[in-house]
Amino acid sequence: MSAHASTDVPILECSGLRKRWPDGRVALDDASLVLHEREVVAVVGPNGCGKSTLLAALAGLETVDAGDVRFRGVAVALPRTGARPTKSDEEAARRHRLRIGVVFQSYGLFPHLSVGANCMAGPRHGLGLAANEAERRARAALARVGMEEVFGRAATELSGGQQQRVAIARALANDPDVLLFDEPTSALDPQRTREVGALVRSLAAEHRRAMVLVAHDLDLVRDAADRVALMEAGRLVADLPVKNFFATSDPMIRRFREHGKTVD
Ligand SMILES: Nc1ncnc2c1ncn2[C@@H]1O[C@H](COP(=O)(O)OP(=O)(O)O)[C@@H](O)[C@H]1O
Ligand SMILES: [Mg+2]
Numbered sequence: 230m231s232a233h234a235s236t237d238v239p240i241l242e243c244s245g246l247r248k249r250w251p252d253g254r255v256a257l258d259d260a261s262l263v264l265h266e267r268e269v270v271a272v273v274g275p276n277g278c279g280k281s282t283l284l285a286a287l288a289g290l291e292t293v294d295a296g297d298v299r300f301r302g303v304a305v306a307l308p309r310t311g312a313r314p315t316k317s318d319e320e321a322a323r324r325h326r327l328r329i330g331v332v333f334q335s336y337g338l339f340p341h342l343s344v345g346a347n348c349m350a351g352p353r354h355g356l357g358l359a360a361n362e363a364e365r366r367a368r369a370a371l372a373r374v375g376m377e378e379v380f381g382r383a384a385t386e387l388s389g390g391q392q393q394r395v396a397i398a399r400a401l402a403n404d405p406d407v408l409l410f411d412e413p414t415s416a417l418d419p420q421r422t423r424e425v426g427a428l429v430r431s432l433a434a435e436h437r438r439a440m441v442l443v444a445h446d447l448d449l450v451r452d453a454a455d456r457v458a459l460m461e462a463g464r465l466v467a468d469l470p471v472k473n474f475f476a477t478s479d480p481m482i483r484r485f486r487e488h489g490k491t492v493d
Contacts, residue, residue, distance in 0.1 A: 390421025
């Protein structure tokens with residue numbers, strides 16, 4: 230269950246996000262979402278509805294045409310499409326990115342670095358910690374995901390499931406306030422999906438940090454999420470407690486649960 234009180238300022242929220250790609254395709258169309266402290270919100274929706282773009286915008290990794298992201302009530306200097314950011318905007322955006330840990334479907338480890346160096350990079354160069362403290366953080370994060378043994382190995386020598394666990398450790402090493410997962414098990418075979426899924430479930434169950442979980446695995450959503458937000462054509466069209474999401478007979482949500490589509 231969600232641990233937040235209803236009066237809390239959300240840890241992360243976005244409102245009215247809009248983004249159109251140069252080819253005219255609309256990725257975000259008035260997308261709004263609220264995430265409370267320690268809450269786990271799943272974002273689901275058909276392929277191409279804008280989930281990855283939404284996560285990237287929340288993390289400050291993708292430009293937007295309009296709309297706001299707020300962190301604990303304070304507007305984030307979001308990169309704007311076509312605008313040249315000022316030095317202070319860039320610095321504010323950099324600080325924002327450090328509070329947010331992102332785990333991508335395709336792991337995204339630095340291929341030329343060891344596992345340990347991957348996990349030390351954020352603490353060392355992002356947070357500016359001394360090398361020994363960065364290493365302590367990296368080792369603790371790797372221990373959390375059961376990968377402390379591979380500290381010195383090359384990232385690319387690992388299996389996909391191991392790389393994804395290292396990617397989760399890399400996100401945790403910065404001790405972020407919010408974790409964003411973008412289909413963390415979608416690139417994995419069934420066995421690795423179970424392993425990484427178990428890890429995502431256990432991080433969600435800790436309720437130590439707020440999480441947004443984009444997933445098409447509805448079993449994972451059911452186990453991990455407090456709330457489920459349904460996205461369609463660039464906007465969030467439904468948002469309900471996880472129990473209600475799986476129980477409701479609302480036609481659009483049922484169609485999505487049964488066929489992965491919101492419209493025929
Ligand atoms: N870099 C890009 N350039 C142009 N179009 C893109 C790009 N990334 C995504 N899109 C398009 O934007 C829409 C939303 O994509 P995405 O956010 O990846 O959706 P989802 O993660 O829900 O599958 C889709 O129509 C997709 O084809
Ligand atoms: Mg996606």
